[in-house]
Amino acid sequence: VANEFALISRYFKRAPRRARLGVGDDCALLDVPTGQSLAISTDMLVAGQHFFPGTDPYRLGRKSLAVNLSDLAACAALPRHALLSLALPEANEAWLAAFSEGFWSLADAWDVELIGGDTTRGPLTISVTIMGEVDARHALRRDAARDGDVLWLSGCTGEAALGLACLQDSHPGSEMSGALSAVLTDEQRRQCLKRLEDPTPRVLLGQNLRGVANSAIDISDGLLADLGHVLQASGLRADIELSQLPCAPALKQVNDQALQRRCLLSGGDDYELLFTASLSMTGRIQDIADALQLPLTRIGTLHKAVGDQIGLIRLHEADGSLFHPQHHGFDHFAVASDQGGERE
Ligand code: ADP
Ligand code: MG
Numbered sequence: 001v002a003n004e005f006a007l008i009s010r011y012f013k014r015a016p017r018r019a020r021l022g023v024g025d026d027c028a029l030l031d032v033p034t035g036q037s038l039a040i041s042t043d044m045l046v047a048g049q050h051f052f053p054g055t056d057p058y059r060l061g062r063k064s065l066a067v068n069l070s071d072l073a074a075c076a077a078l079p080r081h082a083l084l085s086l087a088l089p090e091a092n093e094a095w096l097a098a099f100s101e102g103f104w105s106l107a108d109a110w111d112v113e114l115i116g117g118d119t120t121r122g123p124l125t126i127s128v129t130i131m132g133e134v135d136a137r138h139a140l141r142r143d144a145a146r147d148g149d150v151l152w153l154s155g156c157t158g159e160a161a162l163g164l165a166c167l168q169d170s171h172p173g174s175e176m177s178g179a180l181s182a183v184l185t186d187e188q189r190r191q192c193l194k195r196l197e198d199p200t201p202r203v204l205l206g207q208n209l210r211g212v213a214n215s216a217i218d219i220s221d222g223l224l225a226d227l228g229h230v231l232q233a234s235g236l237r238a239d240i241e242l243s244q245l246p247c248a249p250a251l252k253q254v255n256d257q258a259l260q261r262r263c264l265l266s267g268g269d270d271y272e273l274l275f276t277a278s279l280s281m282t283g284r285i286q287d288i289a290d291a292l293q294l295p296l297t298r299i300g301t302l303h304k305a306v307g308d309q310i311g312l313i314r315l316h317e318a319d320g321s322l323f324h325p326q327h328h329g330f331d332h333f334a335v336a337s338d339q340g341g342e343r344e
Contacts, residue, residue: 011100019115028115036133039077043067047124057095059197061102066201068130070271073206074218076140077132079110087122140216143233147304149276153297154202156246157223161267163196188250199271208288216275222266225329237312240300266327
């Protein structure tokens, strides 16, 4: 069995092109171009918490970088460098080979250099820190949404949550058990699992929104929960038209209305961008959608708010009535009464 340093150099050491010093020393050395800020974010995937033990390591390698790229996308930053920290239960070379292949496939696609990390024995945990570059004046922030902004969503939400429901469905006795019966085709099921296990970070969209959007966030914990962060940070409230929410074919097929709404609104793991822009930017946003061949949909409007109206989200049905969801989004430390609590 190879030792720690042999494993690192076999699977994770590559000569850097941009960094002055990469994997192999105590520190990596980076230069940030004049006028640019370093955008840094970190995200951790824990076995049993974020993925089922036994998940395809190639896909895990991709997802561990994808969720971090998604954070850079939400800030409109250009991806540059990454650090990778691994806790591994054992030195399983087949696992490492597949994991690193997945990691590199996405790193190469976005020209991200791996410049260091840490490797230790422990319960399977993957932590990536990503670094990118952005002119601070163009960085998209959560606290810069404005009264009257249109709320936009890339792609659609809910497929990843449906993929998770499919996986849970196959575990007898689960909460979801039986709910999905056999409504999905094999192709739809595969698509939902791909959205869950191999999400596509909207990096190009984020960069195209520089100077166009006022604020943005990526959806990792569910549409309502992440919109809530923007509203709280910006001191606003929102109206959403439920009939405008894009719905993937697989989700349309789910006859359990409550499950469908829950996937759309609070599913999580979507990695779409939710952004706000003034009405005058509508044409430019439609041009971006055409150029990127990515649907961008107007789903609501933001309004000024005071006191306990800050963060309020009103969900309008087509008939004008209001929908009151039971779940807002995923929270690792929520107590049971919070997760089921009503908001209004
Ligand atoms: P130190 O003991 O000085 O902290 P380590 O022994 O942890 O260094 O790591 C040796 C080198 O290998 C360092 O440059 C570190 O950044 C790099 N490294 C360790 N683990 C990984 C990994 N999983 N991916 C990429 N680089 C790694
Ligand atoms: Mg170390």
